[in-house]
Amino acid sequence: MSNIVFSSLGILLSIIGLCLSIWIVIPAPLYFLLPLSVGAPEVCHWLLLLNTIAFAVVFFGLSGNWLQYVALSVSILAIILSLLPLVQIYPVQQQMQLAMEKELGKDYLKPILRQESFGRSHPFSFIDAFTGIHLDKIRYTPNIEFASPDGVPLRLNVYRPPQVGQYPAIVVIHGGGWQSGSPETNSDFSRYIAARGYTVFAITYRYAPAYKFPAQLDDVRSALNFIQQHAVEYETDINRIALLGRSAGGHLAMLAAYEQNALPVRAVISYYGPSNLAKGYREPPTPDVLNVRSVLEGFLGGTPDQVPQQYTKASPINYANRPLPTTLLIHGGRDNITRIVFPRLMFQALQKAGNKAIMLEIPWAEHAFDYIFNGPSNQLALYHTERFLAWALKIKA
Incomplete structure (x- = not known):
């Protein structure tokens, strides 16, 4: 038996x-x-x-x-x-390293690696994959109201290193199809990166379909204005700011960073963010589990034929031809919500216009791969993200 x-x-x-x-x-x-x-x-x-x-x-x-x-x-x-x-993992890491060095220079790591507190020493660790990535102690201040457009209270969370000081800032914008999400989304990243010597502002915005674009972008602007006004209180060096967003948040991060009159932003990072909304509408993924067209209609108020100006204004790729902050695009090759073809086109448009841009592809990864913080995809993305941020925000010994 x-x-x-x-x-x-x-x-x-x-x-x-x-x-x-x-x-x-x-x-x-x-x-x-x-x-x-x-x-x-x-x-x-x-x-x-x-x-x-x-x-x-x-x-x-x-x-x-x-x-x-x-x-x-x-x-x-x-x-x-x-x-x-x-x-x-190894060949993909090699490709990522080459992409970083090609755009930033082979020596871009030298001043960064002198930082004693600088992050991960290896792009992937089996130990971390099984036990989790260690999160150091930080200071955390949640639920700070930064605006209330139309009576809707908008809040942000602040993550700071344990020691009092003045730090470069990273503004994190959550995803959720412009319809959901919160500043608590992907909080492990915010905690981790704050411990590396940054003030992290995790913000939110009004949701579609109740609020159409550009309401969400207006809310990101409001958050940036709030950060500028309260820079001393939250130990922020206003001249060293980067924006980072995921999915819909990556889209908003690019738009906010690419505005000519926006608060000076040194760099922007988009994790699997859409960049050409009209093309995305006309060429949805197969299978389309999210019903991309319905999401875009709710966000922009109609189809590309009905509201073409909305799609034009809301597509980051249409701003690629102006001088822009350095852009890091990170995307999964199996992404079946924002197809890999779109960040590739965005990357090409940025480079064609003479802007600094880096495209990192993770061939096995799907949309939202970094929700599993210690997974192989996020370990690779995190390794290069923190190096990119240290380069862009000029951390010095």
């Missing part, structure tokens, strides 16, 4: 392992399955462990049952799938 139980357990683990690992290569066909498609590549190390255990349980319990041999084959396939992101 014990052998039967042992064999059944192995077969069950093999099936579970494959059912989870398959999402590393298959896009989610339905919205409720999106977390599987996003998360599977980012927990591939755990899936590799599960699949290896399943294989071992079946192998050591072999009794000639044909189901066991099928389970072994299933486990081997699942092991291969769970290895796919891991075997790509």
